Amino acid sequence: MIQYPASITRLIRNLSKLPGIGEKSAERLAMYLLQARKDQVVELADSLKDLKEKVRLCRQCFALSDEDLCKICSDPARDGAVICVVEHPVDMIAIEKSASFNGHYHVLQGLLSPMDGIGPEDIRIRELIGRVSKGGVREVIIATGTNVEGETTAAYIREQLAGYHVRVTRIASGVPMGGELKYVDQVTLKKALEGRHAV
């Protein structure tokens, strides 16, 4: 291998730590940046710095935000009486892309996982109960995944909210759009049949 100057070697080493980037790709990226316009490279470096300096968690819903209160929590057009509970910020973004929800979110930042020692204190469940106990919340929609951890977390939240005047719902699960029944497992099919509706 050609011996690059130390500053280039350092960049290659750092780039190759990124997911999906091997040494070869890192080298190619470094060469590209070396030849790119200076303002372009400075803009990239600034955006990386901003990422760590500005992005924080919304104090209400724990979504990623540049401000103390995220865009959704501070939007008067959104219905704060309905809270959709998700595991990670990416799940919230997936629901936003579906354009089917106009309420607020609550990002748990994880799921209960007994074997990994992740208990209720380790995710943002207490904060969710806090939001509900302040009043003004009509419905909590639990939109965690349907794996064991997702179901356990949903059951725990349901239990914790049992004493409050709030409707607790769980997103439906079943046959995926465009899916063929033969590819659907027996547990999902049973749930899909139980959750059938009139057409």
Next chain:
Amino acid sequence: MSSISTAGILLRRIEYGDHDLILTLLTQDYGKISMIAKFARKSRKRFPGTLELFSEITLVGVSPRKGGMPVLQEAALKQPFAGIRGNLLKTAYASYWSELVLTWLEEQKAQKNIYRLLRYCLGALDAGQPPAVTSIVFQLYFLQFSGLSPNLRQCGRCRGALEKLPGEKFGFDLEKGGLVCKGCLTGKTPEWQLSRGTVKQLLWIQAGNLKNIRRLRFTEPAIKESQMFLEAFIPYHLGREPKSLKFLNHIRQLGS
């Protein structure tokens, strides 16, 4: 092991990269095995709904020629035990047992009796049998199959046989793994004790097998005593507190 075909119970599932899962299973014929399920997260058709915790599956796995982790080729759901997920207490117990199997068993050493035990107990949970009693059964047999049975037949210090020991309550010496009679108890009264009736029931389980376990009737105090005893005995010999035991205790407190 180049290609294997067996049944297995899923104990652990870790996301690996963007598409894959690393699974640890207790298999019927090869004991505890870790495998990689490629594209399990990306494609719905690859392993539809089969790779959930506590599920029993039939599987085909292949070891790469150049070595490394076996790759899961095929998987079909045998028994999902779907009544466990979504129920906090059942999930807490199933997690506790799975963690014991994960931490205690060696890789790729067949232990058919432990496989049968785990499958039996998950089935009992799924079918709605009392989780606390099922857990006593699991722990006692698990210790027995691992060669760590507590000695409940005699006092571990004076060697007196149970029938001849004075008193109706006994202490337990975790280090020596045996009962301690009233006469041999020194210092302050232990945190928990075992009544004679409880000891007899535990002995009955130890001497029996899974086939007649359905006839087992435990009183509430006997369940409490056995639980305290086994959940102190196991961490002591494991050398640490299982992570899922903390969760189990939390969930039991919610319920009471």
